[in-house]
Structure formats: C-alpha cells, structure tokens
Amino acid sequence: MELFLQRTVDGLSEGSVYALLALGLVIIYRGTGHLNFAHGEMALFCAYAVYQFGEWGIPIGIAVVMGMGVGFLVGATAEVALVRPVARKSAFAVFIVTIGLFQFLNWLDGAIWGGQQLPNTGVGSKQISYPSLFPSADTDFVSIFGAEITIKSLGTIGLVLVLSAVLFFVFNRTKLGLAMRAVASNADSAKLVGIRTNTVLMLSWRIAAAIGALGGVVTAGNAQSVSQSLMFSVFIYASAAATLGGFDSPLGAVVGGLAIGVIQNLTAGYVEWVGQEMKVGVSFLVIVAVLLVKPSGLFGTAKVERV
Amino acid sequence: MTLLRTRGLTAGYGPVTVLHGLDLEVAEGEIVVILGANGAGKTTTMRAISGTIPRAGSVEFEGHDVHKSAPDAIVRAGIAQVPQGRGTFPELSVEDNLKVGAFVRRDGGGKIGADALRWFEVFPRLAERRSQRAGSLSGGEQQMLAIARALMSRPKLLLCDEPSMGLAPLITQELFQVLERLNKEEGLSVLLVEQNANLAMHMADRVYLLETGRIVASGSAAELSADDSIRKAYLGF
C-alpha cells in the first residue's frame, strides 16, 4: 500500500511535466490547427535561459518568471517570423518549419551552453547541474500513510494543478478565453463577430511557449541537470499525453499527462518483465487502445457537425 | 437617410475578380434583397461589405468611409453578417454563442445578458437548448442562433446570406417574420440575399438583381415584378 501510494504520486509528478508540455501543444493546436514540433526545444531553451539567469545571481523564483517571459518572446518570434509567413500557404509547411526550429534551437543551446557536440544526437552532450524548484534533499519528504512522498513530487503536482486552475478560469470565464474558444471552433465566424483572429493566434503561441518554459524548468529542476537531449523523450510523452487526452482539450492534456506518468510508474514498478526499459511501450499500448474506442481522445471533441 | 452606400465595389479571390463595380444602397429602416443565380456573387458582395475579403471601391456607412476598415471595425460600426451556411460556433454552448456575438460591445455584462434573454424570448427553441452545444442543434435552430448571435452586437444593418437555405418552409417563414418584426419595431435595416425570390419579394422594400458580379436591374418589388422579361428570367413566377 505504501509503495503503491508512493509510486502513484511519483507517477503523477512525472506526468505533471508531460501535462505542462502537452498543454502548450493543445493550446497551439486548438487555436491554429498546427502541430508545434519545436515545443520541447522552445521549453529547453527557456530552461537554459533560467540556468543562465541563476548564474548571473538572480534568485530562482525571479529567474523562472523571467524564463517564462523568454518563452513568451520565443513564442512570439517563432509565430511572427516563421509560422505566419508560411501558414497561409500550407499547414504542412508549418510542420516543416517547426522541425527546422527544433533543429535550430537545439543547435543554439549547444552553441551557447553545450560545448562542441553534434546537435540533436544528445550523445555526450554536456550535463549542467540545475537548481531544483523544490527542496529535494533526501530528507525532504512527508510521510502519508507510511509512504514517503517527496516534497519535489508534491510541489510539481501542485504547480500543475494551480496552473490548470488558472488556465481553466481564463478559458471559461474570461473574454479572452471565449475569443480563443471561438477562434478554435469557427475562425471565419469569429472574424464576423469582430474578433481579431490573428491576435488570438499570436497569443496562443505566446501563452503556450510561456507554459512550456515552466515545463522545461521543472523537468530540468527535477532531474537536477540539463543537457541538450533533456526534452526529447519528454516531448514524445507530451505528444502522447495530448493524443490520449484529445488534441483540442486542455483538460485532456492534463489528464493525459498525469495518466501516462502513473501508468508508466505503476507498470514499471509492479510488472517485473516490463521494468524501466519497457515502460514506454505500455503507455503507448494504452493510448492505442483508447484511440480505438474513442478516436478523438478522452476529452477531445470529434469534429462531426450535423448537416 | 442612406445607411450603406457602395460605389464601384470590386472584389474577388486572388487573381479572380468576381464583383465588377457594384453601386448598392440601403436606407435606414429598409429591407433590401439581392437576388441572383448560383455563383452570381451574392455571398461575395456580403463578404466585401463586411470586410472579410479584399475589396476596392468605396463603402460608406452612415456617411463614413469604411472600405479600408478591418472586419472588427466594421462590426463595431454597426454591421453584422450572418454568413451563408452555418455561422455558429459548433463547440460552444448556445449561450456562449450569444456571448461571442456581443464581443465588440463595451457596455457590460448586465446589458449583454439582458439582450441574450430577449433573443431567447424571440427564439424559444434556443432558450430550451441554451447550455447545449451549438453543433448539436438542428439546421433551423442553428440558423436562428446565427441570426441571434449577429443581433447580439446590436447592429444597425444586418447582412443575411440565404437564411432559408435547407430549412423547412414553416421555419423559413418564422425566421422572416422575426426579421420583418425587428425591421418594423426597431428600425433594423436588413440586406438580405435570397434564392427564394417569391418569398423575399414580399418583404423587400427594394430589390437588386445580380448577374455575374453586376447589377442588372433594381427597383421596388412591385416595379420588378411588373416587368415581364425580368420576372420570367430572374424571378421565376
């Protein structure tokens, strides 16, 4: 029982990071219909930036907020300079452009912080030790029903829950949120009611990138180190989380992320032959199973309209 | 007084010019109908007025030149468009659809809420389904919602693009009665595109006949139906 609780909480914590990244993917996809392949790398660049701010003596709390600001700017630059010029021509071109951005950002990280490794190989890329957002000494845990739950895990989960609550409020209770939902639902009609759809799309990219920045910082902080390959697997899990939850549902992104974290931790812990190496496979099997039953994901809306 | 006046309105898609210089007018409190065959450019005319496609020529609204204005500025000026087909937001609830309709308004939630209640009274079917997703409504209900949504911006001029498309005759009549009532009681001006000439002529103050992007005839409903050649060629009765 203790072990179960512990593994579940650790899984939720791991999944929280996927959720943070998945949220950004979903926000961009909903608003624009684009898949941002560079999302993980945008987050990583911000994580490096926060590390740099720390090196300059800026307290971690402030550095994180600044990092989210960097994310906002990276999102803005990517959208204005790269995505917008090609978006009108073809959605596929946008996908290719974000792959290019992925390559570029990873190279840039390496050039600034990484030494001489080949970009994108991840092999031997330089590890830099990274400040944790939460107390993470061996003694920083609380006992709940005999299980040792780390402060780090609780903090990560708490962060995601708070952020989700804020986003839920923005999406469902504010005019900006209403505009974002309207553009996602019917961009042509959104124009006709006087919404500046371009502004909304622009904001989607920026908000998503800022949230991604937080995801990058938490990932690096929990690992207590950062390297060029840090976000590769996280991005894959985040994409999986968004797929599982439904690519157009922020709630789905959070639930999907948490679910994948928990499934992986439990199967790796309890099913002996699965172990650490195979745990990825299990969550993907679950996703395929869910998609067979519900093709639009757990909370996604199937785009079927009555005619 | 003239509410909307276009002079030499030209518009199209990319290299293709669809409208070849339209001179249109809608006076305050008028219901004006545009008739024309499929592909004549009726929808394009609506889009050119609402600023959702590039256009040239002059568009004056209440004496101000709006031909360079972006769609949101045009909505703010008091023109609302109900597009052809489904103009609703299928993933949003009926209530949220109405709220979005009031997006450009700055006069606070109370008045907006009161307006929504008012349209629920006018369209009781919508009231029953207020928390349902718009995408789950029937075609007629969606058309009502699209009109209510457009009215939420408190327009002076309503552009209505084939509201009767795909609707049962009874529902169409209901919709047109609502439009006529709003026109009579509140002085709402309407620019209406219709295929159903017979129906539209009844409520029209004036009619424009559009053929391949040009106005080929205009006048009161009585004048046009008195002209045999026009009646046979365009009105089909």
Ligand SMILES: Nc1ncnc2c1ncn2[C@@H]1O[C@H](COP(=O)(O)OP(=O)(O)OP(=O)(O)O)[C@@H](O)[C@H]1O
């Ligand atoms: N989005 C578009 N891109 C390119 N051409 C278009 C587009 N929309 C319409 N057209 C062309 O413009 C012309 C006029 O179309 P429009 O939709 O204005 O006609 P309409 O009078 O509204 O017809 P209908 O009664 O069928 O709705 C047509 O030849 C059509 O092919």
Ligand SMILES: [Mg+2]
């Ligand atoms: Mg049309």
